[in-house]
Amino acid sequence: MSRKPVDIGDPDRLYTVTGGRSEADDAFDLVTLIVSECEPTAGMQSEHVRILELCRHPTALVEVSAELKLPITVVRILLGDLHAMGKVSARHPRAADSVATLPETALLQEVLHGLRNL
Amino acid sequence: MPVPARPRQRRSAQKTGSTPVVFPAVLVVTAAGAGAAVGLAPEGARPWVAGTATAAWVCIAAVVAFTAARLRKAHRQTVSRTGELEMTKNNWSQHGAETDQLVNVTLPAVAEQLKNGVGADKVLAGLPTPSDPYLRRMLHVFTTEVAESVRRTADAQSDLDMMRRELAKGTQELERLTHDTLPAAVSLLREGSSADTVLAKLDWPTNPLLRSPAESFIRELAYSERRSAAAQAASAKALSRVQAKTVGMLADLRDMQDRHGGEIFGDLLRLDHSTSQLGLMTDRLALLMGGRSSRVWNKPIVMESILRGSVGRIAAYRRVRLHNSSKASIAGFAAEGVMHLLAELMDNAANFSPPIDEVHVYVEERSAGLVITIEDSGLKMSDASMRRAEESVSGQVTDLASLQGTRLGLSVVGRLAAKHGISVNYRPSSRGGTGVVVLLPPQLVAQQREPVGPERPRPGADLPAAAPAATPASAAVPAPVPAAEESFPVRTPQPAAPVDEAPPVDMPRRRGAATPGGLPVRAPGRTMAEAERGRSKAAPEPSRAEPDANAPARDAGSRFGAFHRGRHAGGNTDGSPAAPGEDARPETGPEADG
Structure with a gap:
């Protein structure tokens, strides 16, 4: 037997965490702030519990991902579940709101051209 | 005329x-x-x-x-x-009288004498010679013939006696060979002795007729034992490489899953699943071949991870519904075995139920240990097949010869169950299919349930781990108090300043469970962790002050950590009891330590 170092990771694979899903909805941006709406209850998936605890204060998705040591996609799927159950709410950063007020891309390109032509 | x-x-x-x-x-x-x-x-x-x-x-x-x-x-x-x-x-x-004498007296006397072993010549010499030459000749011929036949009879008798003796001896040797020597030889061979050793060690029959077949039997048996041992060793060695490769692949896949998203992520998950199934098959074969599991965990694994780790190894993992609210952990040394055992049972349940039906897994904590029930809604097993399954999972028959083509999984379950003292029972399920009840004995559970004290508030029967802190703060938030947190105070080496919440019911036990020198005494049926907990019951509060570095593992590192924390705890003893916010932290502890 090759005596490899003992495992220090976790035995559960990511597809068991997501229940076999690999497609996340796009409702969550990397910087979307997540806030938990309720306390975790008994019998919940441990990742859900941890997300709910972590997001008592608004926390960005990417932070949740880092804290849980899970890939972004997996966290998105989990958050999607919680969101669907109404246990978390997502606050999109204000910058996202201002996207609509930004100048048109064409205008910016014109400005760029003008600057280059200087 | x-x-x-x-x-x-x-x-x-x-x-x-x-x-x-x-x-x-x-x-x-x-x-x-x-x-x-x-x-x-x-x-x-x-x-x-x-x-x-x-x-x-x-x-x-x-x-x-x-x-x-x-x-x-x-x-x-x-x-x-x-x-x-x-x-x-x-x-x-005169002639008639002589004949009469000869027939009635002489010949019987001659026969008698000859029978008594007197030589023919002697007998003839001692006889009155008949006057008639014919009679004389007849007497002579009779005497010699009778003497000859008497001699032949004696020879035959002695031959017969010898034969009988030989036969009795042979029978005795055969009996001994059958009842003592051969079984001893077979068990020696099974233990790995060579044929020559066995032949030299045991008392073999002297009769070549018995000895040579026994010898050839032993040599043949030794040869086949050697062959099967070599085949097993070779398979185990080869499988261990596959196991190592599989574990490596799983680690690589996990890395890749961190790096890639989108479609690649889904593909990686599929690969991951396939590799996990491959790992299960390899582990199954390796265990049957006398090898080891592919992985060894150095820390207790919480029940949820155990269940997920098992369900992830079977093909139909999406059909398995886990119902688990237990926060208990399985000790690291047994975690892999338990996962493998559960995976085999779930695989069995999923394979023998309709592909649209779900398999339900329930976890309950009982005083006898953790009870895991796997129920499918497939066909009811027949009595005979249930008996066979029971027999397979009992672990009593570990001979490879008893393997049946499709029952490898159950044989592995039997071995694992026997190894860890797990009891596996089949029963008809109330859902219509078959239920398997797995009882994990308390010594496999790293986190023991708190003893049920009457005066201790119990937030919920299924949340035993939430109990130790009777403070309102943690009682208000029972659910997140993780198993790992509980296991920490257990390892606090120094009894710190007692706080008011030490349960009175634990005090007498603590005193009773220690030697005069202060060493903990483990009562039968209790794990060391529980015994130690009793000893250091006074110190949960200070240790809870530093919740984030909990080390649930039974390793040296955690003990050093505990010592370190204990040293620091002096300043914090009177400090904060666990705040609700901190209750979340211990959950991250195992990962953080990992």
Whole structure:
């Protein structure tokens, strides 16, 4: 037997965490702030519990991902579940709101051209 | 011819008895008659008559004389014949007496003597010799023949005795060989001794007829044992490489999953699933071949991870519904075995139920240990197949020869169950299919349930780990108090300043469970962790002040960590009891330590 170092990771694979899903909805941006709406209850998936605890204060998705040591996609799927159950709410950063007020891309390109032509 | 002639002779002899008197009388009478005839005849015829009468008398005299001579001769012959006859009769009777003596007396005596072992020559010498040569010869022949047959009989008897002795000896040796030697030899061979060792060590029969087949049997058996051992070792070695490769692949896949998103992520998950299934198959074979599991965990694994780790290894993992609210952890040394065992049982349940039905897994905590129930809604197992399954999972039959093609999984379950003292029972499920009840004994559970104290508030029957802190703060938030947090105070080496919440029910136990020197005493049926907990019960509060560095593992590192924390705890003893916000932290502890 090759005596490899003992495992220090976790035995559960990511597809068991997501229940076999690999497609996340796009409702969550990397910087979307997540806030938990309720306390975790008994019998919940441990990742859900941890997300709910972590997001008592608004926390960005990417932070949740880092804290849980899970890939972004997996966290998105989990958050999607919680969101669907109404246990978390997502606050999109204000910058996202201002996207609509930004100048048109064409205008910016014109400005760029003008600057280059200087 | 002389014998039939005899009566005639006798008669004639009796007749001839009177002839000597008769003959002269006839001659006289005839002479007188002739004289009278001559006297009576006329004168003229007288000469003629005289002449005729004389001639006639002469004739008669001649006839009479001849007859008389013949008669005398016949009489003499008769007399001699009678003498001969008498002699013959005497001989005959003597002969008969001798024969009689020979048959009735001599021959039995001879036979007796010969039987008693007297030599033939001696017997002959001691016997009266019969006068008749034929009898003599017969006696001689009889004696030698009987002597010969007596000798042959004795030889045959001794041969028979020898045979009987040999047979008895052979039977005895055979019995010993069958009942003692061969079983001993077989068990020695199974333990790995070589044929020569076994042959030299044990007491083998001396009879070559028994010895040589026994020897060849032993050599053949040793050969096949060696062959199967070599095959097993080779398979185990080869499988261990596959296992290592699989574990490496799983680690790589996990890395890739961190790096890639989108479609690649889904593909990686599929690969991950396939690799996990491959790992299960490899582990199954490796265990059957006497190898080891592919992974070893160095920390307790919480029940949720155990269940996920098992379900992730089977093909139909999406059909398995886990119902788990237990926060208990399985000790690291047993975690892989438990996961494998559950995976096999879930795989079995999923394979033998319709592909649209779900398999439900329930976890309950009982005082006897953790009870995991796997229920499918497939066909009910027949009594015979349930008995077979029970037999397989009992772990009593670990011989590879008992393997059946499709029942590898259950045999592995049996081995794992026997190894860890897990009990696995089949029963009909209330859902319509089959249920498997797995009882994990308390020594496999790293986090023991708190003993049920009457005065201790119990937030929920299924949340035993939430109990230790009777402070309102943690009682208000029972659910997140993780198993890992509980296991920490257990390892606090120093009893710090006692706080008010030490349960009174634990105090007597603590005192009773320690030696005068202060060492913990483990009562039967309790794990070391529980015993230690009793000893250090006074120190949960200070340790809870530093919740984030909990080390649930039973390793040296966690003990150093505990020591370190204990050292720091001095300043924090009176400090904050666990705040609600911190309750979340211990959950991250295991990962953080990992």
